[in-house]
Amino acid sequence: MEPPADFGQAGHGAWTDGPLVLGAPWEIEERLVRTAAGLAAITGAHLICAFVDPASYLTEWEPAGFLDATSLDPVRNMEAEFPASQLLAGLEGFLGPPGGSWSFRVLNGEVAQALGRLAESTDAAALIVGGQRPGRIARMSRLLEGSVSVSLTRLQARPVLIIPHLGP
Structure with missing residues (x-):
């Protein structure tokens, strides 16, 4: 019988003590939230649930090299307050x-x-x-806007955890 593996140095320095960031879609799934919260609890990390205002896409059209803090400190958008407040209420329920x-x-x-x-x-x-998500509408959205999970895996050096969508 082999002795148990020693994982004491595995990943040493690769995992920061920072928070976990959950990209929270408009139609939030309980499984996604609970999985993220469970991982945050296990690792002792703070969980930041982040909703990206779909009406603000033009922020990305600024000239190259010009980046203000708009995406981190957005201007109040009355149209986005409804979905954001609905999402916050759903998150608070979980x-x-x-x-x-x-x-x-x-x-x-x-x-x-x-x-x-x-x-x-x-x-x-x-x-x-x-x-x-499965379905024609979701496929059309990915065709027009791209896949967030695929984009993140290409843009990020940090780990990206993708929780599969189980529902129809």
Whole structure:
């Protein structure tokens, strides 16, 4: 019988003590939230649930090299307050009120880039997003806008955890 493996040095220095960033879609899934919260609890990390305002995509059209903090500190957008407040209420239903273990952020810009900037600014340990949804409408959306999970795996040096979508 072999002795158990010694993982004491495995990944040493590769995993930061930063928070976990959950890319929270408009139609939030309980499984996605609970998986992210469970991982945050196991690792002792703060969970940042981030919603990217879909009406703010034009933020990304700034000239190359010009980057202000708009996606990290967005201007108040009355149109985005409804989906953001609905999403926050849903998250509170799963996680309780925001506080020490988790927080909620509304970002502007293209989804993968905005999540990446948040992860960079908070020195996040990892990003967590939902997997691709099935169906024609979801496929058309990916064709037009691209896949957030695929974009993140191409843009990020930090780990990206993709939670598969199970529902129809």
